[in-house]
Amino acid sequence: MNAPELTEDERLGLYLRNTETGTEWWRVSVADRPQTFRLEHGIEDAEAQASVDIDLVVDAENLRAKLKKWHREGFVFEARGASSATDAQQRAAFMPALQRAAAARRAAGHVGHAGPLQARTGASATNGAANEPRSVRIGEVDVPCGAPGPLVPRVNPAYLFSARFNDIVEDIVENRRVMLIGHTGAGKTSLIEQVAARAQHGVVRSNMNGQTTVGDFVGFWTVKGGETLWVDGVLPTAMREGLWLIVDEIDFAEPSILAALTAVLEPHGRLTLKEKGNEVVEPHPAFRLFATANAVGAMSQFRHLYQGANLMNEAFLDRWRVYLLDYLSPAEETDVLMRTLAPHMTQTLAATLAAIAADCRAAFAREDLSSAFSTRRLLDWAELMLRTGDPERAAGPAIYAKVSPEDATLIRGIIRHHIAPAG
Template sequence: MNAPDLPEDDNLGLYQHATEAGAEWWRVSVADRPETYRLEHGVDNGSGPGPVDIDLVVDAENLRAKLKKWRREGFAIDTDSASGERSTAARVAFMPQLQRAAALAAAAKQREANGLDAGMGTTVRIGHVDVPCGAGHALVPAVNPAYLFAERFNDIVEDIVENRRVMLIGHTGAGKTSLIEQVAARSRHGVLRSNMNGQTTVGDFVGFWTVKGGETLWVDGVLPTAMREGLWLIVDEIDFAEPSILAALTAVLEPRGRLVLKEKGNEIVAPHPAFRLFATANAVGAMSQFRHLYQGANLMNEAFLDRWRVYLLDYLTPAEEANVLISTLAPHMTRPLATTLAAIAADCRAAFAREDLSSAFSTRRLLDWAELMLRTGDPERAAGPAIYSKVSPEDAALIRGIVRHHIAPAA
């Protein structure tokens, strides 16, 4: 048997004591609460282990006392099953131990953040994360007061604070870019966007030489500009980027990675502390199954993706979208109206996922339709410029059918 003065986690396992009627046993495992242990008792009468007749939770001090008592009574750990018991105990112990470690890490991070606050200035609370504020910039996005920071965005916001490279994947209109922009808007950080539309060159991205007034000048691209000025750079639709752009980007994917401007005599651009790098994509990783919906999207290897934290962003749930409608169009947008419109949007997205529709249905499109609907008092009339004119006739007919399924014609 393990000595009772060993660390408590080294005493996890099954302890048995032979009796005339069979064997009495105690099982020790980690309990849910920190520094507590679960003790289960039973009797094996020869026909197999009987039911647990004692089940209690004790602290470390009580466990040590129990171990001493069991040792006096002749209990010993089952050496034949010790390996299996330890494996089971480790499996049971993993989550409580992880929760303890996560709590300690969160406390350390909070202490570090408090130290940064004292030395750098203010923070703003976004979700459950304190985000350090920037110095302000002409490129700070406008705040959308109705924007909904869902609970699932907290990890992304934490990654931004920790200066991780974040890639957001999902269908068009799922709010990938707007999430980054609204975090930046509230924390007063300037944002640069570079759209990989197939026409973007490595010169646009990194920089190029040009002649002006008879003088040859170097013009920084968006990447070195963002790195020097401490801006947040969003590389939109990175799965459409040219290989030369991805090669240039790879150099700065590490948290403090530097950019080497070979065209400018190997000048090294070091990142400003406030610089952040993001990417969005439609057909990468978990979204690869939809590549046929995004013609021209390139495959990305795992070595490149492993340099990013990749998050799959789906559309808002109908309940979340109803809340956005109400907060954006208050006081005229009522809960019943918002619930119906959110259900229409959800049905349109389901049709898009089934490939019955060739166009996505973004929250932006829904808000535009709802705003025009409140002005005209007519869903069909409002849907003309907000929806139908933006899609093919076939898509318009299907969306019209979905709308009529949820909204009866006026009497």
């Protein structure tokens, strides 16, 4: 006797029910012989491990009985179909596979596709004995050194490299284009400068919020002593000399400057000086390009605070690694206050000041305050307070005079909440 065909309700695929230990499933598929069906059973646990514990072949009649039983037991047909168990296996397999791949990459000592950061040519960046370029450890990353020079920033001994910065430092070594976004005074510029200071690379900065023209940036022709001369702008200068270029406030840059930059955003990107007969500028291996911005990408919600900032298009942003730099945590800021203003800034004083800054930032996030409270402002206030011995007097020029009267009132309230008047 031929078994009847399956009806619409008796579909091939996955039947699921949730149990306390995970998702229990039956998978129905066509078996090798005609009019027979393969039934597989398993439980997908919290780690999404799905292994088959029952595997049998039944005829259509038998299947129909099973389907009725499953229905009574609360199994429902899963629209994802027969591939669902495989999806679960794939889902569970991803993280172990990624961890193996990342460990293998670490073991191979991988440096980025653009090659390692190299010492500047002609500089004495070797340790004398071996011809290996020297390197300096910053956080968990070895950064190859350049050479001393007038453009190398001064080391700030009080600077704190938070563990959060490791990825950024690694990107610098790998020659990625790094854009740092965050509120004013969060530490965007100083992070790059302090990496450069320790690894002795020269830094040039170009601020886009103001007078920077495409001529300043790319270069221009001028007449000197009757002769027509080409003057390189900051971009080709940095590229030729292996300097680190920070394009500050890139969200204010004019389109012609962004167009010049786009070519250089590729790891080996070369600059074509159209105005100079299409001369091609090759990047020195030590050249690095950075940008900072207050109001792009994840910071766009704060655009109203940074008047005149342009939205950057996605294709442009996609050419960068964009890091959102938040303010330091209260514990980190306490540490920075003590290191910067040692020996007079004590733990008691610093912890209170850091807590005040954190409260002001929370008020800003709630939009109760309209001005951000930067680390720069906090350090300045603390320094002045040590001189005057009077937090309120010090807050005048360091804080109150820079904000609206309403903001000043609110900040004064926060300060009083943390500091009782002298007895």
